[in-house]
Amino acid sequence: xxxxxxxxxxxxxxxxxxxxxxxxxxxxxxxxxxxxxxxxxxxxxxxxxxxxxxxxxxxxxxxxxxxxxxxxxxxxxxxxxxxxxxxxxxxxxxxxxxxxxxxxxxxxxxxxxxxxxxxxxxxxxxxxxxxxxxxxxxxxxxxxxxxxxxxxxxxxxxxxxxxxxxxxx
Amino acid sequence: xxxxxxxxxxxxxxxxxxxxxxxxxxxxxxxxxxxxxxxxxxxxxxxxxxxxxxxxxxxxxxxxxxxxxxxxxxxxxxxxxxxxxxxxxxxxxxxxxxxxxxxxxxxxxxxxxxxxxxxxxxxxxxxxxxxxxxxxxxxxxxxxxxxxxxxxxxxxxxxxxxxxxxxxxxxxxxxxxxxxxxxxxxxxxxxxxxxxxxxxxxxxxxxxxxxxxxx
Numbered sequence: 001x002x003x004x005x006x007x008x009x010x011x012x013x014x015x016x017x018x019x020x021x022x023x024x025x026x027x028x029x030x031x032x033x034x035x036x037x038x039x040x041x042x043x044x045x046x047x048x049x050x051x052x053x054x055x056x057x058x059x060x061x062x063x064x065x066x067x068x069x070x071x072x073x074x075x076x077x078x079x080x081x082x083x084x085x086x087x088x089x090x091x092x093x094x095x096x097x098x099x100x101x102x103x104x105x106x107x108x109x110x111x112x113x114x115x116x117x118x119x120x121x122x123x124x125x126x127x128x129x130x131x132x133x134x135x136x137x138x139x140x141x142x143x144x145x146x147x148x149x150x151x152x153x154x155x156x157x158x159x160x161x162x163x164x165x166x167x168x169x
Numbered sequence: 170x171x172x173x174x175x176x177x178x179x180x181x182x183x184x185x186x187x188x189x190x191x192x193x194x195x196x197x198x199x200x201x202x203x204x205x206x207x208x209x210x211x212x213x214x215x216x217x218x219x220x221x222x223x224x225x226x227x228x229x230x231x232x233x234x235x236x237x238x239x240x241x242x243x244x245x246x247x248x249x250x251x252x253x254x255x256x257x258x259x260x261x262x263x264x265x266x267x268x269x270x271x272x273x274x275x276x277x278x279x280x281x282x283x284x285x286x287x288x289x290x291x292x293x294x295x296x297x298x299x300x301x302x303x304x305x306x307x308x309x310x311x312x313x314x315x316x317x318x319x320x321x322x323x324x325x326x327x328x329x330x331x332x333x334x335x336x337x338x339x340x341x342x343x344x345x346x347x348x349x350x351x352x353x354x355x356x357x358x359x360x361x362x363x364x365x366x367x368x369x370x371x372x373x374x375x376x377x378x379x380x381x382x383x384x
Binding site for chain 2: 007016021025045047051052054071105108112113116162165167
Protein backbone atom coordinates (compact mmCIF):
# COMPACT_ATOMS: atom_id res chain seq x y z
CA UNK A 1 0.00 0.00 0.00
CA UNK A 2 2.90 2.31 0.75
CA UNK A 3 4.28 1.66 -2.71
CA UNK A 4 0.90 2.43 -4.23
CA UNK A 5 0.56 5.56 -2.10
CA UNK A 6 3.94 6.64 -3.50
CA UNK A 7 2.74 6.26 -7.08
CA UNK A 8 3.37 2.64 -7.99
CA UNK A 9 0.19 1.53 -9.79
CA UNK A 10 1.46 -2.05 -10.08
CA UNK A 11 1.57 -2.35 -6.29
CA UNK A 12 -2.17 -1.89 -6.12
CA UNK A 13 -2.72 -4.69 -8.61
CA UNK A 14 -0.68 -7.02 -6.41
CA UNK A 15 -2.67 -6.01 -3.33
CA UNK A 16 -5.93 -6.36 -5.17
CA UNK A 17 -5.08 -9.81 -6.50
CA UNK A 18 -4.18 -10.92 -2.99
CA UNK A 19 -7.36 -9.73 -1.29
CA UNK A 20 -10.10 -9.56 -3.91
CA UNK A 21 -11.66 -13.01 -3.55
CA UNK A 22 -11.63 -13.16 0.24
CA UNK A 23 -12.93 -9.65 0.66
CA UNK A 24 -15.64 -10.31 -1.90
CA UNK A 25 -16.81 -13.41 -0.02
CA UNK A 26 -16.74 -11.50 3.24
CA UNK A 27 -19.02 -8.85 1.75
CA UNK A 28 -21.20 -11.32 -0.16
CA UNK A 29 -21.90 -13.37 2.95
CA UNK A 30 -22.64 -10.28 4.98
CA UNK A 31 -25.37 -8.86 2.73
CA UNK A 32 -28.36 -10.32 1.01
CA UNK A 33 -28.00 -9.64 -2.70
CA UNK A 34 -25.14 -10.37 -4.98
CA UNK A 35 -25.60 -7.10 -6.87
CA UNK A 36 -25.42 -5.19 -3.62
CA UNK A 37 -22.34 -7.16 -2.61
CA UNK A 38 -20.63 -6.18 -5.86
CA UNK A 39 -21.51 -2.55 -5.32
CA UNK A 40 -20.25 -2.55 -1.74
CA UNK A 41 -17.12 -4.44 -2.69
CA UNK A 42 -16.32 -1.90 -5.38
CA UNK A 43 -17.06 0.93 -3.01
CA UNK A 44 -14.66 -0.43 -0.40
CA UNK A 45 -11.84 -0.50 -2.93
CA UNK A 46 -12.71 2.99 -4.14
CA UNK A 47 -12.34 4.20 -0.57
CA UNK A 48 -9.00 2.48 -0.34
CA UNK A 49 -7.91 4.32 -3.48
CA UNK A 50 -9.24 7.65 -2.24
CA UNK A 51 -7.58 7.25 1.14
CA UNK A 52 -4.18 6.19 -0.18
CA UNK A 53 -2.56 9.57 0.59
CA UNK A 54 -3.59 9.29 4.21
CA UNK A 55 -2.59 5.67 4.62
CA UNK A 56 -0.22 5.16 7.52
CA UNK A 57 0.82 1.62 8.38
CA UNK A 58 -0.42 1.47 11.97
CA UNK A 59 -1.58 -2.11 11.52
CA UNK A 60 -1.54 -4.82 8.87
CA UNK A 61 -3.00 -3.73 5.57
CA UNK A 62 -5.57 -6.53 5.93
CA UNK A 63 -6.86 -5.02 9.18
CA UNK A 64 -7.11 -1.60 7.58
CA UNK A 65 -8.89 -2.99 4.53
CA UNK A 66 -11.43 -4.95 6.55
CA UNK A 67 -12.09 -2.05 8.89
CA UNK A 68 -13.04 0.00 5.83
CA UNK A 69 -15.28 -2.88 4.71
CA UNK A 70 -16.78 -3.09 8.21
CA UNK A 71 -17.58 0.64 8.17
CA UNK A 72 -19.10 0.37 4.73
CA UNK A 73 -21.29 -2.53 5.86
CA UNK A 74 -22.36 -0.61 8.96
CA UNK A 75 -23.48 2.24 6.71
CA UNK A 76 -25.28 -0.20 4.46
CA UNK A 77 -27.11 -1.84 7.35
CA UNK A 78 -27.96 1.52 8.82
CA UNK A 79 -29.69 2.52 5.59
CA UNK A 80 -31.33 -0.76 4.71
CA UNK A 81 -31.93 -2.32 8.07
CA UNK A 82 -30.03 -5.41 9.11
CA UNK A 83 -30.11 -8.13 6.50
CA UNK A 84 -28.63 -11.54 6.34
CA UNK A 85 -27.04 -13.45 3.58
CA UNK A 86 -29.26 -15.52 1.34
CA UNK A 87 -27.64 -18.88 1.08
CA UNK A 88 -30.76 -20.75 0.04
CA UNK A 89 -29.39 -21.49 -3.37
CA UNK A 90 -25.94 -22.64 -2.51
CA UNK A 91 -24.64 -25.03 -5.12
CA UNK A 92 -22.71 -27.93 -3.79
CA UNK A 93 -20.20 -29.39 -6.16
CA UNK A 94 -20.34 -33.00 -5.14
CA UNK A 95 -17.39 -35.16 -5.95
CA UNK A 96 -19.33 -38.30 -5.30
CA UNK A 97 -20.96 -39.98 -8.28
CA UNK A 98 -23.57 -41.39 -5.91
CA UNK A 99 -26.72 -39.23 -6.19
CA UNK A 100 -27.82 -40.10 -2.66
CA UNK A 101 -24.57 -38.96 -1.16
CA UNK A 102 -24.68 -35.83 -3.27
CA UNK A 103 -28.12 -35.03 -1.91
CA UNK A 104 -26.87 -35.61 1.63
CA UNK A 105 -23.90 -33.34 1.07
CA UNK A 106 -26.16 -30.68 -0.36
CA UNK A 107 -28.43 -30.89 2.66
CA UNK A 108 -25.63 -30.64 5.17
CA UNK A 109 -24.10 -27.63 3.40
CA UNK A 110 -27.49 -25.96 3.26
CA UNK A 111 -27.95 -26.65 6.95
CA UNK A 112 -24.61 -25.01 7.59
CA UNK A 113 -25.55 -22.08 5.37
CA UNK A 114 -28.75 -21.57 7.32
CA UNK A 115 -26.83 -21.68 10.58
CA UNK A 116 -24.46 -19.05 9.26
CA UNK A 117 -27.38 -16.99 8.11
CA UNK A 118 -29.04 -17.27 11.49
CA UNK A 119 -26.02 -15.95 13.38
CA UNK A 120 -26.33 -12.46 14.85
CA UNK A 121 -24.53 -10.07 12.47
CA UNK A 122 -21.70 -9.29 14.86
CA UNK A 123 -20.99 -13.01 15.39
CA UNK A 124 -21.21 -13.71 11.68
CA UNK A 125 -18.85 -10.83 10.98
CA UNK A 126 -16.34 -12.11 13.53
CA UNK A 127 -16.51 -15.58 12.00
CA UNK A 128 -16.10 -14.28 8.43
CA UNK A 129 -13.16 -12.10 9.41
CA UNK A 130 -11.58 -15.11 11.05
CA UNK A 131 -12.19 -17.48 8.15
CA UNK A 132 -11.81 -15.19 5.15
CA UNK A 133 -9.28 -12.64 6.34
CA UNK A 134 -7.45 -15.05 8.65
CA UNK A 135 -7.66 -12.52 11.46
CA UNK A 136 -6.79 -13.14 15.07
CA UNK A 137 -9.11 -12.05 17.88
CA UNK A 138 -7.01 -8.92 18.43
CA UNK A 139 -7.25 -8.03 14.74
CA UNK A 140 -10.99 -8.66 14.66
CA UNK A 141 -11.32 -6.35 17.64
CA UNK A 142 -9.26 -3.70 15.89
CA UNK A 143 -11.12 -3.98 12.59
CA UNK A 144 -14.58 -3.83 14.15
CA UNK A 145 -13.84 -1.36 16.92
CA UNK A 146 -14.89 -3.88 19.57
CA UNK A 147 -13.01 -4.86 22.68
CA UNK A 148 -10.90 -8.00 22.55
CA UNK A 149 -13.11 -9.82 25.03
CA UNK A 150 -16.20 -9.00 22.99
CA UNK A 151 -14.53 -10.12 19.78
CA UNK A 152 -13.39 -13.32 21.40
CA UNK A 153 -16.82 -14.20 22.74
CA UNK A 154 -18.49 -13.35 19.41
CA UNK A 155 -16.15 -15.67 17.59
CA UNK A 156 -16.56 -18.45 20.15
CA UNK A 157 -20.34 -18.30 20.04
CA UNK A 158 -20.32 -18.27 16.26
CA UNK A 159 -18.06 -21.29 16.01
CA UNK A 160 -20.03 -23.18 18.67
CA UNK A 161 -23.31 -22.62 16.80
CA UNK A 162 -21.82 -23.59 13.47
CA UNK A 163 -20.19 -26.65 14.97
CA UNK A 164 -23.57 -27.74 16.30
CA UNK A 165 -24.97 -27.40 12.78
CA UNK A 166 -22.12 -29.50 11.39
CA UNK A 167 -22.54 -32.18 14.07
CA UNK A 168 -26.28 -32.39 13.40
CA UNK A 169 -25.47 -33.34 9.85
CA UNK B 170 -5.80 -17.76 17.98
CA UNK B 171 -5.50 -20.68 15.61
CA UNK B 172 -6.90 -22.90 18.36
CA UNK B 173 -10.29 -21.15 17.98
CA UNK B 174 -10.61 -22.64 14.52
CA UNK B 175 -12.60 -25.82 14.24
CA UNK B 176 -11.46 -27.94 11.28
CA UNK B 177 -14.94 -29.33 10.62
CA UNK B 178 -16.51 -25.89 10.64
CA UNK B 179 -13.79 -24.53 8.39
CA UNK B 180 -14.20 -27.46 6.02
CA UNK B 181 -17.96 -27.00 5.82
CA UNK B 182 -17.57 -23.27 5.35
CA UNK B 183 -15.24 -23.86 2.40
CA UNK B 184 -17.90 -26.06 0.83
CA UNK B 185 -20.14 -23.01 0.54
CA UNK B 186 -18.16 -22.08 -2.53
CA UNK B 187 -15.40 -19.83 -3.70
CA UNK B 188 -17.29 -16.87 -5.09
CA UNK B 189 -15.20 -14.19 -6.72
CA UNK B 190 -15.97 -10.71 -7.97
CA UNK B 191 -17.01 -10.52 -11.63
CA UNK B 192 -14.49 -9.40 -14.21
CA UNK B 193 -16.18 -6.06 -14.91
CA UNK B 194 -15.88 -5.11 -11.24
CA UNK B 195 -12.19 -6.07 -11.25
CA UNK B 196 -11.62 -3.95 -14.32
CA UNK B 197 -13.47 -0.94 -12.91
CA UNK B 198 -11.47 -1.02 -9.68
CA UNK B 199 -8.11 -1.47 -11.37
CA UNK B 200 -8.86 1.29 -13.87
CA UNK B 201 -9.76 3.63 -10.98
CA UNK B 202 -6.55 2.76 -9.19
CA UNK B 203 -4.49 3.59 -12.27
CA UNK B 204 -6.35 6.84 -12.87
CA UNK B 205 -5.75 7.90 -9.28
CA UNK B 206 -2.01 7.36 -9.61
CA UNK B 207 -1.79 9.28 -12.86
CA UNK B 208 -3.50 12.30 -11.38
CA UNK B 209 -0.63 13.56 -9.27
CA UNK B 210 0.56 17.08 -8.51
CA UNK B 211 3.21 18.81 -10.60
CA UNK B 212 6.73 17.72 -9.71
CA UNK B 213 8.72 19.92 -7.39
CA UNK B 214 11.94 19.04 -9.16
CA UNK B 215 12.22 20.62 -12.61
CA UNK B 216 12.02 18.06 -15.39
CA UNK B 217 15.02 17.44 -17.54
CA UNK B 218 15.48 16.62 -21.21
CA UNK B 219 12.84 17.45 -23.77
CA UNK B 220 10.59 19.26 -21.31
CA UNK B 221 13.31 21.62 -20.06
CA UNK B 222 11.72 24.52 -21.97
CA UNK B 223 8.40 24.28 -20.06
CA UNK B 224 9.57 26.32 -17.08
CA UNK B 225 11.13 29.32 -18.83
CA UNK B 226 8.10 29.57 -21.12
CA UNK B 227 5.67 29.27 -18.20
CA UNK B 228 7.61 31.88 -16.18
CA UNK B 229 7.68 34.28 -19.15
CA UNK B 230 3.94 33.83 -19.66
CA UNK B 231 3.23 34.58 -15.99
CA UNK B 232 5.40 37.72 -16.06
CA UNK B 233 3.73 38.94 -19.25
CA UNK B 234 0.30 38.32 -17.76
CA UNK B 235 1.19 40.14 -14.54
CA UNK B 236 2.50 43.16 -16.43
CA UNK B 237 -0.54 43.23 -18.69
CA UNK B 238 -2.98 43.01 -15.77
CA UNK B 239 -1.14 45.73 -13.82
CA UNK B 240 -1.07 48.03 -16.84
CA UNK B 241 -4.72 47.35 -17.54
CA UNK B 242 -5.66 48.17 -13.94
CA UNK B 243 -3.77 51.45 -14.12
CA UNK B 244 -5.49 52.42 -17.38
CA UNK B 245 -8.91 51.30 -16.21
CA UNK B 246 -8.42 52.53 -12.65
CA UNK B 247 -11.24 54.35 -10.90
CA UNK B 248 -11.77 57.88 -12.05
CA UNK B 249 -10.58 60.22 -9.26
CA UNK B 250 -13.71 62.33 -9.72
CA UNK B 251 -15.89 59.27 -9.56
CA UNK B 252 -14.11 58.03 -6.46
CA UNK B 253 -14.51 61.33 -4.67
CA UNK B 254 -18.11 61.47 -5.72
CA UNK B 255 -18.66 58.10 -4.09
CA UNK B 256 -17.65 59.40 -0.69
CA UNK B 257 -20.66 59.10 1.59
CA UNK B 258 -22.68 62.26 1.66
CA UNK B 259 -23.30 63.91 5.02
CA UNK B 260 -26.16 62.36 6.97
CA UNK B 261 -28.23 65.53 6.97
CA UNK B 262 -27.89 65.75 3.22
CA UNK B 263 -29.07 62.19 2.72
CA UNK B 264 -31.99 62.84 4.97
CA UNK B 265 -32.87 65.73 2.77
CA UNK B 266 -33.08 63.49 -0.28
CA UNK B 267 -35.52 60.67 0.41
CA UNK B 268 -36.18 60.26 -3.32
CA UNK B 269 -32.61 59.10 -3.81
CA UNK B 270 -32.91 56.33 -1.27
CA UNK B 271 -32.87 53.42 -3.73
CA UNK B 272 -29.79 54.74 -5.51
CA UNK B 273 -28.01 55.24 -2.21
CA UNK B 274 -28.71 51.63 -1.36
CA UNK B 275 -26.78 50.66 -4.45
CA UNK B 276 -23.96 52.93 -3.38
CA UNK B 277 -23.75 51.34 0.03
CA UNK B 278 -23.46 47.90 -1.57
CA UNK B 279 -20.75 49.09 -3.91
CA UNK B 280 -18.63 51.83 -2.36
CA UNK B 281 -16.73 52.46 -5.62
CA UNK B 282 -19.84 53.16 -7.64
CA UNK B 283 -20.31 56.71 -8.81
CA UNK B 284 -23.02 58.62 -7.06
CA UNK B 285 -25.22 60.76 -9.25
CA UNK B 286 -26.23 62.77 -6.22
CA UNK B 287 -24.20 65.92 -5.90
CA UNK B 288 -21.70 66.10 -3.09
CA UNK B 289 -20.83 69.73 -2.75
CA UNK B 290 -17.35 70.75 -1.67
CA UNK B 291 -16.11 67.22 -2.16
CA UNK B 292 -17.04 66.82 -5.81
CA UNK B 293 -18.31 69.67 -7.83
CA UNK B 294 -18.65 67.47 -10.92
CA UNK B 295 -20.06 64.02 -11.33
CA UNK B 296 -18.02 61.35 -13.10
CA UNK B 297 -18.20 61.31 -16.88
CA UNK B 298 -21.19 59.29 -18.07
CA UNK B 299 -19.10 56.53 -19.69
CA UNK B 300 -16.96 56.01 -16.62
CA UNK B 301 -19.99 56.20 -14.35
CA UNK B 302 -21.88 53.57 -16.26
CA UNK B 303 -18.80 51.34 -16.28
CA UNK B 304 -18.49 51.68 -12.53
CA UNK B 305 -22.17 51.05 -11.99
CA UNK B 306 -21.73 47.91 -13.97
CA UNK B 307 -18.86 46.87 -11.75
CA UNK B 308 -20.88 47.72 -8.68
CA UNK B 309 -23.72 45.53 -9.91
CA UNK B 310 -21.29 42.70 -10.53
CA UNK B 311 -19.71 43.02 -7.13
CA UNK B 312 -22.99 43.36 -5.27
CA UNK B 313 -23.74 39.64 -4.97
CA UNK B 314 -20.22 39.06 -3.71
CA UNK B 315 -20.52 41.80 -1.16
CA UNK B 316 -23.89 40.54 -0.01
CA UNK B 317 -23.60 38.02 2.78
CA UNK B 318 -25.11 34.56 2.28
CA UNK B 319 -28.08 33.62 4.32
CA UNK B 320 -26.98 32.41 7.75
CA UNK B 321 -29.03 29.21 7.31
CA UNK B 322 -27.09 28.33 4.18
CA UNK B 323 -23.80 28.98 5.91
CA UNK B 324 -24.87 26.86 8.83
CA UNK B 325 -25.90 24.02 6.49
CA UNK B 326 -22.53 24.24 4.75
CA UNK B 327 -20.79 23.97 8.07
CA UNK B 328 -22.94 21.03 9.02
CA UNK B 329 -22.19 19.24 5.80
CA UNK B 330 -18.51 19.95 6.15
CA UNK B 331 -18.40 21.94 2.94
CA UNK B 332 -16.37 24.78 4.34
CA UNK B 333 -12.64 24.84 4.03
CA UNK B 334 -12.21 24.07 7.71
CA UNK B 335 -13.14 20.44 7.09
CA UNK B 336 -9.75 19.78 5.55
CA UNK B 337 -8.04 20.57 8.82
CA UNK B 338 -10.81 19.77 11.25
CA UNK B 339 -9.95 16.85 13.54
CA UNK B 340 -12.27 13.86 13.11
CA UNK B 341 -13.54 14.11 16.69
CA UNK B 342 -14.90 17.62 16.08
CA UNK B 343 -16.45 16.53 12.83
CA UNK B 344 -18.22 13.62 14.56
CA UNK B 345 -19.42 15.88 17.35
CA UNK B 346 -21.09 18.02 14.71
CA UNK B 347 -22.74 14.97 13.15
CA UNK B 348 -23.93 13.78 16.57
CA UNK B 349 -25.36 17.25 17.24
CA UNK B 350 -27.28 17.09 13.97
CA UNK B 351 -28.68 13.70 14.96
CA UNK B 352 -29.79 15.11 18.31
CA UNK B 353 -31.59 17.87 16.46
CA UNK B 354 -33.28 15.23 14.32
CA UNK B 355 -31.53 16.42 11.14
CA UNK B 356 -30.72 12.93 9.96
CA UNK B 357 -30.52 13.78 6.30
CA UNK B 358 -27.88 16.44 6.88
CA UNK B 359 -26.10 14.13 9.29
CA UNK B 360 -26.08 11.35 6.70
CA UNK B 361 -24.50 13.64 4.14
CA UNK B 362 -21.90 14.83 6.60
CA UNK B 363 -21.19 11.23 7.59
CA UNK B 364 -20.77 10.29 3.94
CA UNK B 365 -18.17 13.05 3.55
CA UNK B 366 -16.51 11.91 6.76
CA UNK B 367 -16.30 8.31 5.56
CA UNK B 368 -14.60 9.43 2.38
CA UNK B 369 -11.97 11.28 4.34
CA UNK B 370 -11.52 8.79 7.16
CA UNK B 371 -12.70 5.44 5.77
CA UNK B 372 -11.32 3.30 8.59
CA UNK B 373 -12.26 5.58 11.50
CA UNK B 374 -14.50 4.04 14.15
CA UNK B 375 -17.60 6.17 14.24
CA UNK B 376 -19.41 6.24 17.61
CA UNK B 377 -23.04 5.25 17.68
CA UNK B 378 -24.12 8.79 18.53
CA UNK B 379 -23.05 9.81 15.02
CA UNK B 380 -24.74 6.82 13.41
CA UNK B 381 -28.41 6.20 13.08
CA UNK B 382 -28.47 2.48 13.68
CA UNK B 383 -31.48 0.47 12.61
CA UNK B 384 -33.99 -0.21 15.33
